[in-house]
Amino acid sequence: MMELTRKGEYAIRGIVYLAGQPTDCICLLNDIATAVDVPATFLAKIFQQFSKIGLVKSFRGTGGGFVLARSPDKITLLEVVEAVEGRIVPNRCVAGRDECERSVTCHIHPVWQRVQNQVRDVLSAVTLKDLVSE
Amino acid sequence: MMELTRKGEYAIRGIVYLAGQPTDCICLLNDIATAVDVPATFLAKIFQQFSKIGLVKSFRGTGGGFVLARSPDKITLLEVVEAVEGRIVPNRCVAGRDECERSVTCHIHPVWQRVQNQVRDVLSAVTLKDLVSE
């Protein structure tokens, strides 16, 4: 339970690398993939997701590549993780609909809610800036 | 990420049901499975794990079955979940050994550590008694 998938790990590695590059640098996917040691085709999918939700900006064609859409201190670890893993949900019953059909007064529901809140709070308190600076 | 597996869900359902039974009641696996709507063979594996780590006591043969090994207020949700899902570990790098081979000064490590602590704290604050009473 609770384990970050490889995809999530790759996502963090990739975007933290990007955050560590000079602002004006348009990075090629292949270069990022090589630098962070992730299969390029897999990282491509991840960056497509980043691009869709506006974490990074992408440019096609010659001279294209990726840059961060916002400054590193404005992007949280939570955004990065949820971009590729989906919303953090410890149990189906905090998912909104379809909630706790097994019992009208579900005592576990609020527990998962607390877990979810705690985790999201921790991750949203960390920015790419925190992760890239040394 | 962070999703409880079906196994974990079944485990909770099963042991909460057991906690809700009279103390002197030795429950049959098949009865529990029927009551909580879980495949009996699958629940058997789960209860074997409970038995091994001493969450429940099992009795074989005629008149056998399962009872809680401790009173419901002495068994935490954390114990139940970790019994079947293994230790809660958000990322390989909090697992102990094999830690963060990618960087000497891993900035993410302490974040996962915080996540792990928060989650375990929430789950260890809840007992079976909390889950069974209404």
Next chain:
DNA sequence: CCCTAAAAAGACATTATTTATCCTTTTAGG
């Protein structure tokens, strides 16, 4: 001592998810 009830254990089958690759399409620059 034998028969039956029940959990324990092991092997296996099925399904779903994760991880990874490949090919085609779109976009843009020169």
Next chain:
DNA sequence: CCTAAAAGGATAAATAATGTCTTTTTAGGG
């Protein structure tokens, strides 16, 4: 047009989750 690069789609391979079946061990009761 030609080339470089990301986007998108389809699919394969590997791994993990879920579920089933059979045999073994343990214990009670005639």
